[in-house]
Amino acid sequence: MRARQQLDTKVRDRTTHVRGVGTSPPRPDAPLKVLGRFAYASDLEIDGMLWGATVRSPHPRARISGIDISQALAIRGVATVLTAEDVPGHRFYGIKVADQPVLATHEVRYVGEPVAIVAADHPETARRAIEAVRVDYEVRAPMTDPEEALSGAGDLIDPGGNVARHVRIRHGDVSSARSRAEVVVRGEYASGVQDPAFLGPEAGLAVPDGSGGVDLYVAAQWIHDDRRQVAAALGLDPSRVRLTLSGVGGAFGGREDLSVHIHACMLALRIGRPVKMTYNREESFVGHVHRHPSRIRVELGARRDGTLVYSKVRLLLDGGAYTSTSRIVIANASYFAAGAYKVDHVEIDGYAVYTNNPPRGAMRGFGAVQACYAIESAMDSLAGELDMDPVELRICNAIQEGDLLPTGQGVDGPTPTRELLEHLRRLPLPSDRLVAGEDLRRLPGGVGNTTHGEAVVRGVGYALGMKAIGFSGGVDDISTARVSVSVAGGRPVAEVYSAASECGQGIVAVQAQIVRTELGIDSVTVRPADTDIGDAGSSAASRQTWMTGGAVEGACHGVRELILERAARRLGRSQGDLVLTPRGIMTPGEGEALLHLADLLCHDTIEHTFVYHHRPTEPIDDVRGQGDAHIAFAYAAHRAVVDVDTELGLVRVVELATAQDVGKAMNPQAVEGQIEGGSAQGLGLALLEEVQVEDGFVKNASFTDYLIPTILDMPPMDVRLFEFPHPDSPYGLNGVGEPPTLSSTPAIVNALRDATGLDLPRVPVRPTDLIASLHGDGSPGG
Template sequence: MSDLVQTAEPRQDRHGGVGDSAVRPDGTLKVTGQFAYSSDLWAEGMVWATTLRSPHAAALIRSIDVSRALAVPGVHTVLTHDDVPGAKTYGMKVADQPVLAIDCVRYEGEPVALVAADDPETARQAAKLIDVAYEVIDPVTDVTTALEPGIRPVHADGNLVRHVRIRHGDMDSARREAEVVVSGDYELGMQDQAFLGPESGLAIPTEDGGVELYVASQWLHKDLEQLAPCLDLPPEKVRLTLAGVGGAFGGREDLSIHVHACMLALALGRPVKMSYNRHESFFGHVHRHPARMRFEHGATRDGRLVYVKARLLLDGGAYASTSPVVIANASYFAAGAYSVPNSEIDGFAVYSNNPPCGAMRGFGAVQSTYGCESNMDRLAAALEMDPLELRLRNAMTTGTVLPTGQEVDGPAPVGELLGIVRDKPVSNGAGGRAGPGPLPGGSGNTTRASDVRRGIGYAVGVKAIGYSGGVDDISTARVTLSEAAGEPNVAIHTAAAECGQGITTVQSQIARTELGVSNVVVLPADTRIGDAGSASASRMTWMSSGAVQGACRQVATEVLDRAARETRRPATDLALRDDMVVDRFTGEPLVSIARLVPADPIEGEFEYRHRPTEAIDPETGQGNAHIAFAYCAHRAVVDVDPELGLVRVVELAVAQDVGKAMNPQAVEGQIEGGSVQGLGLALMEEIQVDDQGRVRNPSFTDYLIPTIADVPPMPITMLELPHPDSPYGLNGVGEPPTLSATPAILNAIRDATGLSLPRAPIRPSDIALSAEAPRR
């Protein structure tokens, strides 16, 4: 269990209200296997669909012949780009991605044609009979040369998605002032979101010529915005409902089966189900951008940072997706969680014929934090200073000015978080177990205890919460209070996507807190209610809490007004508690809430907005781009067998400011989950793409993710430092742990081995076969 350092109001028992570890309404169903995920959907008369995908990363399409596929018994239709009824392309930020490939393919796995049949196996076999004549061309796969003159453009406008340029302070003076300068080149591999539920959904045509789509998603209204034009339908004829989501982590922000299933349903006039298998899922969603980075830090001899210079190169793959904002986010925080008076940062996102990359937990800040924190340890070594002391000496505080020129407001406890992980006792990691299990070789017993070296590493990260750079952000909620069987009932309707992070539970907690009603139901999220925004950027709890709180308070005002008339007391003397209106001062029950709404339900609807942000200046990168910041620090303890290159994370201590722990157990789970994804990126998770743009490991057999055997003890400390602008003082919690976990582990391995290890994830050969490794 975690330590919770409370600096906010003490908790009260609210029977599952704000601040309680409330039980998740979907929890029992999920652990017993009864929860209905999107892949479990079924409708009378439905047919199954599959996608024919390109085997090439770069090729021209000379012809497509579907006649053999159409002749297969049980096949209902085969569609190509000619059958797209509306806009031929879509995209999160740039509409550059074809619904189905038109005249060329730009990555392995690009959708080329669709088949609908009586059953999935018939559809798959028929798809193999579609004859596509490809003229294969040389792919662009090396992003280090993608912007050079003479390189073939992946898109007509060239291979640059976006260049973010940030200039802050006086770099000429800074270089003269710096007494110690270190630089390093760092590389990060392509990580997959590895959610357990592959892409799936069910499209059902409606009598008015429209379509209903039940789909696993992170942002229903953004899906609708892209989907309706491709179907050539007005938005009011396209209704999306959130189906059960088996994890997301950014991989469900982009469209997958959406247009394809709806096209087929409209063409056939009957329900169509699509469900990817695991292999197809690796080609059906975006991944984390692989990165090449160069960092240069300048400091005085006593360890005061003078400047940071960084060059970031992110491979966006074949289509833009969210690359323009991912590279912006990476660049915003390239100086790390430190006070740095001068900076020169250039971030480039580029097109290639590699798999498309987009949103993944941490959204660019993972890449730049890894580079910055790795170079901070290199700077500490050059200064002959303890790496933690260097971090503490330069830790960001409230009032620190970022490289973008924005002054940090709200709590900024970077030094405090680092101090907490420093002071935690170090576990031996064995957990009372005997035998070889705790050693780097695990139960394989390949490591001798005498060969093991221990290392300790630190890292800290900062990330913006919510949308940045002038993008408006809203969330809408409708709350209805009614009566049934003599009991008050609350229904909450939002479009907030429950991806496993617990937003459904939090909404219920807020209603119980604000309205004092125990029986609360959260209605299915769909596009009949206003936009809730994306379940990303660690924003959903903040934004939806504001919307639900606002709607509940509208309802509460009406309830108290009715109670005031009923009791002939001032509304200001009344409160809502335990399904009753009570005396605010004595707690005396006065009238049941149900009695006040027997035939006249009360409804409140509220649109919550955060304070405005600014787009950064394109030349200098200056601007108040963010609404809030969140921070997390890790201390990693590792054991390494340098001769075999084996690593075991012994412990991963975490400290994070959560603002207000709306549901402490759920927050702890978010911190654990983000830390484990960071561990995976440090040691094992990488989509391997060869120089022809082919994915070599599209399965959970070959794409390795941490298991419970890889997860170390994880002592967690949560600070509750209320943010002044948010509902209940809460802060986003989902992404920050992913930022600092990876570099903390890498720094610990470097500490144990003395190797520079500039690339993650670490492979055994990087240690055992390193030219830097001492030889016996």
């Protein structure tokens, strides 16, 4: 109720615009995208530009004893070749910790690490040039096993030690609670390496400004933080480095770290000409970070009636060669390692370690995906041990508002865990009768014609997920927006200036919707994002609609005040008597506009800039991991129905249903799109997607060998949006991008377990894991 009352006071001046908040107007960039005219970073071109390319390490671990660039420089068409010595500023960069060399100096720590860069007049010339750069390596034995890295027995990968971070959370007293548990289950769950696999490759165009500065047009998630890192590496004041967001072909966390940014700028500044860099797909697989592979041990103790007594979890994430976001990914995994459940006694130890594998970092869900897969697997295992319905077990333990998290923070905001599960449980199940002559496309193996129903078994699985929205742990995260109103063609028009990164999620549409709702102005243009505008923060952590939505709303309020102030002067009325509506300036209750906005403004522009802050948080402490670290929480649940061919291990997901509390569906169509797309990535992790890394080498760096779900792999989805308004956010909205990626994976794997009776301790589940006859003891190898 509290939420609703607060909202009521905020909505007084809002309009109900037909293309405002809560509606689904077409996104403004869609026409250009369907016409093929939308300019992605890889589409950029400018007269006289050269092509950059990157020399990368072929070894997971080696010392560099020498680099000879002379043969590369001798190739016709090659303009320059640069190495670490040419880095003008700081030689190390990183989103959180500056530990990654811009170009390798004396050592390389992973296959694919950049060692040198070239610029040439044709991409093929550039490719030949990188092959002509001679690098002398003294190859060393790599350390690629995260357990070995954690044990401290092996060599140091990082001078600071091989543990990037240990997160220790202690809540209640697990050792004394153990004796009260009547049923205990233990399991170890592993997940493979998932690739963000955005379709638009890493790309950027750097243009020297002629006076020592540079303009960079690039696909990114947070151009202001990128600028901070680029400027430091270039040794330039940030004001001399301007970033403009170009078209982003998907991101999913994989564009949080820099890719081409510094390299393209270095080349362009050195030769005084524009330089474009684009990775091909193979390079892209090492050109961005992946989701951390995980090994998570879960021990759950419960009473016979199903009440959870304690939870003890150890998480190990392989962070690869450099830090990237590993320290906060492991924190996020640890925060939610006990799941969306009330447990009074919890011990969590989360470790992220350095190895000689490619760096791992942000990907949609940010550690909570791996944790959710593990805890939701353990919950099904506990339900089996208790001989209890898995949904009932979840409902009876589901976290509620006011319950304490393992970090000691009381859960606040809408917490409809039970409603989500109840909804899914009540949904009718698809028919499980295989009709004679069933379309092959509806059977495992599809038109491969591998079965007509023989040896096919059905399973149903559920999972519930919980994640924090926005940046946790004491960060004062902001977003800035400026809204201006003027008159064009006799009508009021609005412009939004925001550096929020549009990666496909639809923030451009939502910003315009907010302006229409707040100011009643139909014609709204969202200007391109660049660093001349204030910082909007990252399109990450499911935060952008909340944060930038709040900034745009605040800017609109400022503009509205200025308009009404001016109108009050003009009309000789009290400002408090006036409201701004789509028809003009009015007094409440009167039918006629007193003044049209266009007449009030004439040739003037009214604008306001607003900086939005979320509520303050604090970091957790190092000893017991306690602290009010989070802004808000979001919840989603999935039900999966699968058919498994137990002879061939082939799977067809028959249906994927989901329920999610989105607070307020700002643009229902876009919200559904986020949920459907996020669920598909969860399906990929459950069944298909794994970057196979052996001894530090990626073995499947292509879309031929790394399988993302096709339209045939995705079942029809049943998406139910719940809208319980969040008391702290603009419009009551909640973050929506990541939660669907949490519960999708374990729901599918729980369905596979239900169908086969197998333990399935590892994702992605491979066909050989599902063939019962290969696993006499019911426990497939891992």
